[in-house]
Amino acid sequence: MSGFDDPFDPNIQLSGKGCSCGRHASQAEHRQDEDARISRVVESTVMRALFPHDETRRNFIRAVGAGTALAAVSTFFPLSAARALAADRAALEKTDLKIGFVPITCATPIIMAGPMGFYSREGLNVSLLKTAGWAVVRDKVMNKEYDASHMLSPMPLAISLGLGSQAQPVAVAAIENINGQAITLHVKHKDKLDPKQWKGFKFGLPFDYSIHNLLLRYFLAEHGLDPDQDVELRIMSPPDMVANLRAGNIDGFLGPEPFNQRAVYEEVGFIHTLSRDIWDGHPCCAFGVSEGFAKTHPNTFAALFRAIASATDYAHKPENRADIIKAIAPANYLNQPIPVLEQVMTGRFADGLGKVRNVPDRVDFDPFPWPSMAVWMLSQLKRWGYLKGEVNYRQVAENVFLATDARKRLKEMGLPVPASNYARYTIMGKVFDPAKPEQYLKSFKISRA
Numbered sequence: 029m030s031g032f033d034d035p036f037d038p039n040i041q042l043s044g045k046g047c048s049c050g051r052h053a054s055q056a057e058h059r060q061d062e063d064a065r066i067s068r069v070v071e072s073t074v075m076r077a078l079f080p081h082d083e084t085r086r087n088f089i090r091a092v093g094a095g096t097a098l099a100a101v102s103t104f105f106p107l108s109a110a111r112a113l114a115a116d117r118a119a120l121e122k123t124d125l126k127i128g129f130v131p132i133t134c135a136t137p138i139i140m141a142g143p144m145g146f147y148s149r150e151g152l153n154v155s156l157l158k159t160a161g162w163a164v165v166r167d168k169v170m171n172k173e174y175d176a177s178h179m180l181s182p183m184p185l186a187i188s189l190g191l192g193s194q195a196q197p198v199a200v201a202a203i204e205n206i207n208g209q210a211i212t213l214h215v216k217h218k219d220k221l222d223p224k225q226w227k228g229f230k231f232g233l234p235f236d237y238s239i240h241n242l243l244l245r246y247f248l249a250e251h252g253l254d255p256d257q258d259v260e261l262r263i264m265s266p267p268d269m270v271a272n273l274r275a276g277n278i279d280g281f282l283g284p285e286p287f288n289q290r291a292v293y294e295e296v297g298f299i300h301t302l303s304r305d306i307w308d309g310h311p312c313c314a315f316g317v318s319e320g321f322a323k324t325h326p327n328t329f330a331a332l333f334r335a336i337a338s339a340t341d342y343a344h345k346p347e348n349r350a351d352i353i354k355a356i357a358p359a360n361y362l363n364q365p366i367p368v369l370e371q372v373m374t375g376r377f378a379d380g381l382g383k384v385r386n387v388p389d390r391v392d393f394d395p396f397p398w399p400s401m402a403v404w405m406l407s408q409l410k411r412w413g414y415l416k417g418e419v420n421y422r423q424v425a426e427n428v429f430l431a432t433d434a435r436k437r438l439k440e441m442g443l444p445v446p447a448s449n450y451a452r453y454t455i456m457g458k459v460f461d462p463a464k465p466e467q468y469l470k471s472f473k474i475s476r477a
Contacts (some may be wrong), residue, residue, distance in 0.1 A: 040397050072442055075101070078459055110160045120151055121325040125332070128159045128177035131362045132266050132284040133372055134313035135178045136206045137339035137393060139362075140355045146339045150331040158360065162235040169318060170196050176323075176332060178204065179316035186237035191414055197319035200429045201329070201399045202336055204313040205425035208372075208391035209303035210239060210288040211247070213280035214273055215296060218381065223251035230260040232269045232281035239312050240305075240406040244282040247306055251475040255412075256476070261263055273297050284312070285372040285391060286364050291380070293368050298380025302390060307455040308394075311401045333437050336395070343393040349373045395443075397434050399425035400450040400462035407465040411474035421452050421465045 077084035078101065089097050115146045129135040141147050141157060147154040147164045157174065159165050168174045184198040185191075213220070226248070233241050245255040253259060253281060264272060271280045274296045276456030281287075282303070297358065301312060315336050322329045342348050356362050362369070370378035375390035402425035409415040426432075431449040453460045460468055469477050 035093075038428050045051065060323060065395065066313065067363050089252075089373060117328075118327040120328045120331055122175070122328045123151060124153045125175040125310075125328070126155050126157055128165050128174040130165065130178060131358070132287055132313075133362070133369070133391060134208055134284050136343050136352060136356055137204055138178050138334055139394075140352050141335050141339040144336040144339070144342075144351070145330075145357045146342075149264045149338075150335045152328070152331055152335060153303060156361075160267070162238070162467050167195060169198060169316065170194070172318070173319075175321055176201075176317040177317065179314050180235055180238040181311045181314040181401070182237040182239060182242065182409065183235070184314065184316045185402060185409070186414075187249065189415065189424065191409070192236060198316055198428070199319055199322065200314040200331055200402075201317050202315045202340065202395040202434060203311045203397050203401075204315055204340065204395075206311055206392050206394050206395065207304040207389060208285050208301070208312055209243070209282060210261055210285070210299050211244065211280060211282045211301040211303075212273070212288045212291050212297045213300050214276070214278075214379075215298060215380065217279060218298060221300065223253065225247065226251075226279070227253060227258045229279040230262060230277070232262050232264045232272055232278045234266050234283060234284065236414065237409075239310060239405070240282045240284070242405060242412075243303055243306050243310065245412055246408065247282075247301070248454065249472065252374065252474075254474050261340060270294060270296065287361065288296075289368050289372050289377060290345070290364065292378055293365065295380075299377075302387065303367045304387070304389060307453060308389075309394075309453075310455075311398070330437065333434075334441060337434075337438060337441060337443060340393045340395040346374070346388065367368045395438065396446060396448060397429040397431050398446075398451060399429045399431050400453070402456075403450075403462040404453065404460055405462075407469050410444070410476050411469055411472060411475045419465075421462075 031165065075085055079088065092100065125136060129138050142154055142156050147456055159168070162180060162183065165174075165177050165179060166183060169177050169179070170187065170193065179200075179202060181200060184200050185199045187193055187196055189195060231244060233244060235241065240262070244261070248255045248259060255261060262278060266284050266287055269278075269283045269287050270291050272278045273291055274294070280297070286295070288299050292299060303312075308334040316330075317329065344351055353366060353373055354384055357364055372391060376384065376386050377390070379385050399422070403421045405420055406421050406424060407417065410419060422474075426449075433444045434466070435449075450462045453461070458471075469475070
């Protein structure tokens, strides 16, 4: 059975039949699938090397046929030996790992990789440790109580630079999710849809060094409100946001799912703005690991990356979301009602204002750690006074966001990678060029820089 099957279901067999990941009828079928994936990676690598121009490769195969092409390549390149070499991975330095997570949908790949078998497929025995808030996550990573952890993507930048804690090198091995956040307001504010009416509001946020803080500040400032003078920002754990909204302690929050949808489900809040409508494709959470762990356990780190990246790619596909919801919903993970998670993960949801919206990319998952995203975060940390003085944006971004490593590993896995590590982004209509962060910083009317 798979790890998320109900053991009290009389129709489920608990006799150990099936494979280690629960997605195949037997371990032999599981291994065949794994071997086929490895073979495809090797074959793709060889063909890309032989035919740098894809049109040439396609013309060659059309001319001689796939079987003849494979035989021809095999006569001068030892494909079988290469496949065997790829399958014979280096020994893992450590197999029993502790990985922390905060119970939000951003952590979906890290969580589902446990019950759905992605860790065990790589020979890893992972203990997933549910953690109450981000300060605790930071401290446990710094104290080496966790081998790796779910983190907010600006956290490794902050920890590495010594912002809010002692400096310690922590890296973003992979981004977990993109989009997937929202601004939610208390139902008593249904008559205040214009953000210019929010002066004096109290907002909840999960952490200072979070994309939530940076996006909410950006959103408020674009509407003419100074986030340090015109509103109050309060740090609170994501699971506490709905309770604080109900109690009237805050007027709204920019927080992770499923708590925006949970506020609607409990009829205490409505979804005002999805974070994708501020910056479509923005990063949110990351898979973070200390530099010391990655260097001391390189083979284990590589296996962990493969497990997380495979799970992230699996979570990206809408057709897999129903199984994922079953995997992450139980009490030891998100502990949320299935209807709430379905609305979040499918993007068809009630907004609390009487409408049912259909936004399929409301949440998405993409592992590539773009340094250009890190440069944007650094620009905003400096804008609001968290980071002071001269900043070597590119150097810091590339030291913390391990794009070169990720590109190499994703290619080896046969997963897509972007052509460049840097891209421009349009955020609320304003273009960010990662080559000109200081120029971008000086363009804002409201700023502490």
